[in-house]
Amino acid sequence: QVQLQESGPGLLKPSQTLSLTCTVSGGSISSGSHYWNWIRQPAGKGLEWIGRIYTSGSTNYNPSLKSRLTISVDTSKNQFSLKLSSVTAADTAVYYCAREATYYDKLTGYYKSYWYFDLWGRGTLVTVSS
Amino acid sequence: QSALTQPRSVSGSPGQSVTISCTGSSSDVGGYNYVSWYQQYPDKAPKLMIYDVNKRPSGVPDRFSGSKSGNTASLTISGLQAEDEADYYCCSYAGSHMEVFGGGTKLTVL
Secondary structure (H helix, E strand, O other), X not given: OOEEEEEOXXXXXXXXXXXXXXEEEOOOHXXXXXXXXXXXXXXXXXXXXXEEEOOOOOEEEOOOOHHHEEEEEEOOOOEEEEEEOOOOHHHOEEEEEEEEEEEEEOOOOEEEEEEEEEEEOOOEXXXXXX | OOOEEOOOEEEEOOOOOEEEEEEOOOOOOOOOOOEEEEEEOOOOOOEEEEEOOOEOOXXXXXXXXXXXXXXXXXXXXXXXXXXXXXXXXEEEEOOOOOEEEEOOEEEEEO
């Protein structure tokens, strides 16, 4: 079955750029039937949606992070990635990648989201500390 | 885009029913039938329990049900079991291709 696995450095200093990769196994990221998301959770706190990417490269970002955020996809490696610049201690969190199902809208010719996350990675802890 | 409001904690005895509320606004919960609920055990990834307000994915017990009235969505767990003790998060589409989560509710089975 399809699995997601996050990877990347676990410790950063303030002002550095956080870079994480999510590897999709057991299925093709290019199938076009899903959006691929990043979600984070500070210790003891709630979930925060970060953003999503489609295999075409189109993205949607949380407005609160948009100025520092880049999400990209590498279909040849079956991976998608997150870059968050100028990190501070407030960016310390467990970062999850998650899959979001889509359907094809014949009227518009676009794939549209079902707006829920049906598969999650295990998460990776990123700590920002000097 | 403010987080949806959930009670910090709820509790119930085995066999009882509990309901967790999720309050938003007409821009998210009230405006769309795209509310989902996730169960999370400590140090584990969230698991989808309810989507589209009241639909259950395959494998989720029918003890879990969802509903919505106005700007408030609810998750009801009937026939409470010890294994239901976990954190629960609601999530809603918030327009402009964005999604917003609730702050989470800790369910304690007494």
